[in-house]
Amino acid sequence: MNETAGTDLEPENRSARRKRRTRQALLDAGQQIMAEKGVDAATMLEIAARADLGTGTAYNYFASKDELAVSVLEQVMDRLARRIEAATAGFTDPAQVYAFGVRTVINEATTDRRWRWLLRRAEVIADAMYRIMGPYAIRDIRIAAQAGRFHVDDPDMAFRLATHVLVGFSLAVCDGSLPAAKIDDAVVMLLGMAGVPPQEARAVAGRPRPALPPE
Amino acid sequence: MNETAGTDLEPENRSARRKRRTRQALLDAGQQIMAEKGVDAATMLEIAARADLGTGTAYNYFASKDELAVSVLEQVMDRLARRIEAATAGFTDPAQVYAFGVRTVINEATTDRRWRWLLRRAEVIADAMYRIMGPYAIRDIRIAAQAGRFHVDDPDMAFRLATHVLVGFSLAVCDGSLPAAKIDDAVVMLLGMAGVPPQEARAVAGRPRPALPPE
DNA sequence: CAGTAAAAATGAACCACGTTCACTCTTGAT
DNA sequence: ATCAAGAGTGAACGTGGTTCATTTTTACTG
Numbered sequence: 001m002n003e004t005a006g007t008d009l010e011p012e013n014r015s016a017r018r019k020r021r022t023r024q025a026l027l028d029a030g031q032q033i034m035a036e037k038g039v040d041a042a043t044m045l046e047i048a049a050r051a052d053l054g055t056g057t058a059y060n061y062f063a064s065k066d067e068l069a070v071s072v073l074e075q076v077m078d079r080l081a082r083r084i085e086a087a088t089a090g091f092t093d094p095a096q097v098y099a100f101g102v103r104t105v106i107n108e109a110t111t112d113r114r115w116r117w118l119l120r121r122a123e124v125i126a127d128a129m130y131r132i133m134g135p136y137a138i139r140d141i142r143i144a145a146q147a148g149r150f151h152v153d154d155p156d157m158a159f160r161l162a163t164h165v166l167v168g169f170s171l172a173v174c175d176g177s178l179p180a181a182k183i184d185d186a187v188v189m190l191l192g193m194a195g196v197p198p199q200e201a202r203a204v205a206g207r208p209r210p211a212l213p214p215e
Numbered sequence: 216m217n218e219t220a221g222t223d224l225e226p227e228n229r230s231a232r233r234k235r236r237t238r239q240a241l242l243d244a245g246q247q248i249m250a251e252k253g254v255d256a257a258t259m260l261e262i263a264a265r266a267d268l269g270t271g272t273a274y275n276y277f278a279s280k281d282e283l284a285v286s287v288l289e290q291v292m293d294r295l296a297r298r299i300e301a302a303t304a305g306f307t308d309p310a311q312v313y314a315f316g317v318r319t320v321i322n323e324a325t326t327d328r329r330w331r332w333l334l335r336r337a338e339v340i341a342d343a344m345y346r347i348m349g350p351y352a353i354r355d356i357r358i359a360a361q362a363g364r365f366h367v368d369d370p371d372m373a374f375r376l377a378t379h380v381l382v383g384f385s386l387a388v389c390d391g392s393l394p395a396a397k398i399d400d401a402v403v404m405l406l407g408m409a410g411v412p413p414q415e416a417r418a419v420a421g422r423p424r425p426a427l428p429p430e
Numbered sequence: 431c432a433g434t435a436a437a438a439a440t441g442a443a444c445c446a447c448g449t450t451c452a453c454t455c456t457t458g459a460t
Numbered sequence: 461a462t463c464a465a466g467a468g469t470g471a472a473c474g475t476g477g478t479t480c481a482t483t484t485t486t487a488c489t490g
Contacts, residue, residue, distance in 0.1 A: 270440070
């Protein structure tokens with residue numbers, strides 16, 4: 001795209017900074033407003049206004065409102081994935097790494113105002129979760145399978161389906177149709193999906209857990 | 216509401232027939248058009264036209280386009296649930312009843328044009344599935360648990376989460392991101408969620424199955 | 431069989447939003 | 461200073477869900 005001096009590292013840095021700042025402003029404004037009133041109720045007009053930009057500017061960065069929403073979501077998820085990664089660094093049982101991860105995602109999804117609204121688009125959030133958190137989670141599943149803790153043929157598919165369970169359970173808790181305390185049962189089922197027999201799953205799900213590092 | 220002769224049985228039958236026919240016409244038109252072009256692309260105008268009714272008439276029956284879509288969905292699901300019920304009437308292993316049910320739902324969802332579009336609203340379809348098919352499925356899970364085939368504390372929750380897996384897998388197949396042949400693995404995971412150990416689950420999932428009765 | 435009131439149907443008009451695009455402003459190189 | 465490319469702008473557009481005052485149909489009564 002750019003045949004000036006630098007090869008690829010430090011490709012261009014002048015007005016490109018402005019683009020980055022604008023894009024980030026849009027993302028931040030979108031995150032705020034979508035968290036406040038929900039994805040549907042958030043209008044492009046208001047988002048642009050909060051970012052202190054013209055109405056049409058957003059469309060120089062995101063092809064549609066939906067695409068902006070997805071980007072907002074990805075940003076939130078990416079941050080959480082990194083925090084989980086940090087918290088599980090010292091774990092010895094690979095099954096527990098996975099259990100901690102899924103539990104933490106549920107916790108955040110049901111607690112954080114930003115997630116609660118986004119949940120209303122289950123396919124979208126599940127897909128984003130698969131793309132953003134998948135690399136970590138699938139690796140963990142594969143490791144656990146090699147260690148004989150999990151029994152799955154296709155770790156990829158296992159996590160893909162797991163994302164839908166995560167979203168589904170979170171949604172139910174937010175609705176009030178399931179109590180948050182059922183989270184242990186949910187983790188047990190998630191482990192069951194990974195081929196862990198019930199008693200063993202219950203034991204893993206019940207173990208004490210470290211705190212997440214702060215955001 | 217009506218204090219004339221009859222108590223409750225045969226409450227009123229004259230112009231009520233018209234209402235029923237109008238409602239059904241709307242439902243049928245909605246089902247057709249939504250199947251043809253998708254839920255979003257279907258407009259209330261076109262649905263009303265196909266039902267040979269005025270633009271506003273639909274709103275005497277359904278509070279919103281969304282509500283109409285959900286009703287369409289419920290009708291489709293209800294029919295499928297009854298067919299599954301009929302097909303599994305003679306089964307002896309309760310685990311297999313459940314396995315047959317979930318497998319059939321996936322098959323229909325990925326095959327039937329009506330479902331494929333509706334899948335884009337995962338939370339809605341999962342919720343409808345829980346409400347419409349739940350009574351049957353949860354009963355089956357409970358029976359299997361009592362027979363010692365399943366190990367679940369909360370059959371209700373087990374199926375609620377299962378609906379999200381069903382939707383998620385169907386969605387992935389329709390996307391082309393998972394091959395339809397993975398359906399056996401999906402059934403195994405669904406059984407795993409119900410506390411069935413891997414080998415056993417694989418055996419149940421692999422058994423031959425009778426055909427569904429025609430619609 | 432009027433006569434009448436409630437129920438159902440109607441469709442033009444409303445309005446909210448996402449999106450577009452012709453135009454202006456900023457940037458950075460010559 | 462000049463200019464072209466990139467970034468920003470916001471009025472205007474189009475689509476489509478929803479409303480509501482009005483008309484038509486239905487059911488009941490004297």
